[in-house]
Amino acid sequence: MARKKIALIGGGQIGGVLAQLAALRELGDVVLFDIVEGLPQGKCLDIAEASPIDGFDVELKGTNDYKDIAGSDVVIVTAGLPRKPGMSRDDLIEVNSKIIASVGEGIKQYAPNSFVIVISNPLDAMVTLLQRITGFPYNRVIGQAGVLDSARFEAFIAWELGVSVKDVTAMTLGGHGDDMVPLVRYASVKGIPVLELLERKYKDKAKAKEVMEAMVKRTRGAGGEVVALLKTGSAFYSPASAAISMAESILKDQKRVLPTCCFLQGEYGVKGYYVGVPAVLGSNGVENILEFALDAEEQAMMDKSVAAVKSLVDSLK
Ligand code: A3D
Numbered sequence: 093m094a095r096k097k098i099a100l101i102g103g104g105q106i107g108g109v110l111a112q113l114a115a116l117r118e119l120g121d122v123v124l125f126d127i128v129e130g131l132p133q134g135k136c137l138d139i140a141e142a143s144p145i146d147g148f149d150v151e152l153k154g155t156n157d158y159k160d161i162a163g164s165d166v167v168i169v170t171a172g173l174p175r176k177p178g179m180s181r182d183d184l185i186e187v188n189s190k191i192i193a194s195v196g197e198g199i200k201q202y203a204p205n206s207f208v209i210v211i212s213n214p215l216d217a218m219v220t221l222l223q224r225i226t227g228f229p230y231n232r233v234i235g236q237a238g239v240l241d242s243a244r245f246e247a248f249i250a251w252e253l254g255v256s257v258k259d260v261t262a263m264t265l266g267g268h269g270d271d272m273v274p275l276v277r278y279a280s281v282k283g284i285p286v287l288e289l290l291e292r293k294y295k296d297k298a299k300a301k302e303v304m305e306a307m308v309k310r311t312r313g314a315g316g317e318v319v320a321l322l323k324t325g326s327a328f329y330s331p332a333s334a335a336i337s338m339a340e341s342i343l344k345d346q347k348r349v350l351p352t353c354c355f356l357q358g359e360y361g362v363k364g365y366y367v368g369v370p371a372v373l374g375s376n377g378v379e380n381i382l383e384f385a386l387d388a389e390e391q392a393m394m395d396k397s398v399a400a401v402k403s404l405v406d407s408l409k
Contacts, residue, residue, distance in 0.1 A: 215268040
């Protein structure tokens with residue numbers, strides 16, 4: 093049986109970590125594509141030379157030619173500029189639209205049966221554009237944002253409560269912008285509501301709420317926090333880990349429930365837009381979108397986030 097094949101379009105900061113993680117987990121053979129000559133070839137050679145140390149048996153190929161992505165099962169797209177301090181994700185729309193348009197053509201021509209995971213920002217608009225250009229069915233074109241936003245929320249909760257990150261479950265919905273919706277009501281440690289644990293820790297309901305609100309605020313601004321520290325680019329380790337978990341769920345038909353930027357056709361009252369929602373990812377890509385009732389406050393936040401996504405996507409030329 094042939095090995096699976098993963099193509100990574102964009103060999104920059106995230107692309108390099110994606111290649112290494114895909115190899116370490118032996119998800120399949122890896123092709124790293126970039127327009128810069130030598131960059132993907134150098135990164136792949138570097139990672140491959142660690143294979144005897146780490147013990148992974150996969151092939152890594154760096155390329156500047158789309159032909160090499162032929163036969164890919166999953167394609168992960170990070171081509172495009174990242175933010176610099178002071179920039180919003182939306183500021184990238186013009187420059188990254190042009191890049192995504194060319195990437196879409198390459199994928200459509202050479203990997204027409206692949207599942208595509210987009211990471212390039214502004215995420216909700218770039219995944220929309222890539223789907224339009226490839227014309228691939230919606231279940232095969234998704235965006236990564238919610239796995240990372242949720243992981244950040246989970247990390248802050250675990251650090252605040254002094255528990256393992258493995259025992260925290262929390263999720264964000266909506267667009268990948270400052271209006272994202274971290275779901276406080278469903279944040280739990282092994283099913284125990286985080287708010288209750290905070291109330292017991294501080295013996296004060298108002299203080300518990302204040303701490304939770306600070307974690308929500310930090311989650312919404314977490315990408316910007318990293319950008320401000322790095323000064324030359326944006327987060328790249330965690331976005332790579334997030335996309336790899338989505339790719340793995342598809343390649344291994346794990347059917348994990350992951351917050352995914354999916355095309356909605358009436359779910360959550362949204363029609364015709366890509367928005368972050370919990371989805372079952374398996375060998376058919378998006379196999380199911382899980383819906384549940386939001387309370388009035390959550391719905392209002394979701395509406396605001398969806399409105400921001402709509403105005404950004406509607407500005408696409
Ligand atoms: P960076 O290190 O600049 O890598 C981008 C790569 O894209 C560079 O190597 C470029 O040469 C390459 N590139 C440019 N044009 C093309 C093209 N036409 N075809 C193929 N490759 C091209 O950036 P990065 O890896 O740090 O970030 C990549 C993208 O991910 C940016 O748009 C970020 O804003 C975005 N990002 C998204 C998240 C999410 O969670 C959604 C998180 C962090 C970054």
